[in-house]
Amino acid sequence: MKVYRFLxxxxxxxxxHRVTDALNKGWSLHGSPSLAFNAATGQMQAGxxxxxxxxxxxxxxxxKLSEQ
Structure with a gap:
C-alpha cells in the first residue's frame, strides 16, 4: 500500500529538517516542492x-501517516 503526506x-x-527526516525514514519525494508568500505574516510557506x-x-x- 502507498501512503502520502504533504509536509x-x-x-x-x-x-x-522535517523533509530530511522523512526521507531518512523511507519516504520518497513526490513532485516538486511548492512555495507561497503569506501576505498576512510576510513569510514564505513551503510544501x-x-x-x-x-x-x-x-x-x-x-x-497516523507520520508513524508509517
Missing part, C-alpha cells in the same frame, strides 16, 4: 509531498 511549514531550516510503500497494511482514514 508544510515556514521556508526555513526546520522545514528542511513538499512525500510517498512511501508500506507492506502488510490496509489503509484506514484513522491511521
Amino acid at each position: 508544510t511549514g515556514l521556508d526555513d531550516a526546520a522545514f528542511c 513538499q509531498a512525500v510517498m512511501k510503500e508500506v507492506e502488510g497494511k490496509e489503509y484506514h482514514p484513522d491511521m
Whole structure:
C-alpha cells in the first residue's frame, strides 16, 4: 500500500529538517516542492509531498501517516 503526506511549514531550516527526516525514514519525494508568500505574516510557506510503500497494511482514514 502507498501512503502520502504533504509536509508544510515556514521556508526555513526546520522545514528542511522535517523533509530530511522523512526521507531518512523511507519516504520518497513526490513532485516538486511548492512555495507561497503569506501576505498576512510576510513569510514564505513551503510544501513538499512525500510517498512511501508500506507492506502488510490496509489503509484506514484513522491511521497516523507520520508513524508509517
